[in-house]
Structure formats: C-alpha cells, structure tokens
Amino acid sequence: MEHDEIINNVKNSITQMQGVGNTLLLNEDDREIIRELEKKADEMTLMGLGRGDNKGVKAVLKNDVIFAFTTNMNFCWPEGPNVILMHDGCVVGQDVDDEAKLEEVKTCKDKLVIGNIVIYDTSVLKKMDVKNNPLIVVLPPKPCADVEAVDEVCNVVLASPSPPSDEYLKEKMGLENLHGTGTFLLGFDFDCSCN
Structure with missing residues (x-):
C-alpha cells in the first residue's frame, strides 16, 4: 500500500471516532513549533504543583506521520491515568x-x-x-485502538498537547478556542519490524 493511501486510511479512522471534529496532517515546520512550545510548557509550573513532562507529545514527535485533531465533549478520553x-x-x-x-x-x-x-x-x-x-x-503517551487497527501502521501514539500547542493547533485549523473543545496529537509509523 502506498504511504498516501495509509495516511488517508488513518485520517478516515480518526474522523470516525466519536467526538472528533477537524483533522490536520502536520508538516515539519509544525513539528518544530510544537517541539519548542512543549519545551517551554515543560518549564512552566503546572497547577502550582511542579513542572511538566509531556512524554506523550515527545513520543508523537518521533513518529513518521503526525495528525492533530479537535475534540468536543463527546470524545472518549483514553483510559487513565492521563x-x-x-x-x-x-x-x-x-x-x-x-x-x-x-x-x-x-x-x-x-x-x-x-x-x-x-x-x-x-x-x-x-x-x-x-x-x-x-x-x-x-502526561503519558496513550494507545489508540481505532488507528492501531489500520493496516500497515505501527507505533501508534496518542497525546494531549500543552495549552500553548493546543492554541497553536486550533489557530492553524482556523478554529476559535471554545470551551469544551480540545486537541490531540496522533502519531504513527509506517509498517515496520514490530509486527
């Protein structure tokens, strides 16, 4: 299967998940911007408790392909802990x-x-x-069974971005930052030796 076809199959799988709105295939510039935003977010104090370590986004950024997608209140978060x-x-x-x-x-x-x-x-x-x-x-990396079921993909990782990355993604998709809407990042690699 061609890479473009696999990417399209993953996109279709994401859009069929309950509570998902827009999707966006990220490019290398987006990847670098998110890497920098997450680095800054990790250094900020979170909830007055300490600093962050978004292991989920760090894992996604290592994948061959990264999608961002928006969610609403109907989206089922991955099983915890998140x-x-x-x-x-x-x-x-x-x-x-x-x-x-x-x-x-x-x-x-x-x-x-x-x-x-x-x-x-x-x-x-x-x-x-x-x-x-x-x-x-x-914030740990999470699995995504819907995308893991797509042929010729592996190392599927779902991650919740920091607020600065969330804002960047919504802006990039031309969306307002409305209450109850969020974003996720999903990364995957093309078929590999892990299968």
Missing part, C-alpha cells in the same frame, strides 16, 4: 475518573484531592521544593 504526578522518581498521584473512588479518597486524611487529581501522600507536599525538587506532572 496525568501522573512524580516526585524523586516515584508516582505520588494521578488523575482518577471514578467519581465514587474520588469521594472515598476525600475521606482519607493523608490524601489530597484537587479536582480529579489525587495525591496519595500529602507529606510529599511538605518535602518538595518547587524550585529545586518539584513534582513532575507527566
């Missing part, structure tokens, strides 16, 4: 989608719930030094 809090190389918190579990955790004196983020041990907050030893807010 945010992992690390300190001194250990997982100290993460996002939780289960409302019942969040309510249960709120009753634990040694845990802290911020929105849907759970910090497992509040003593880590006392130990950390935001300047020299901050929490690391990791």
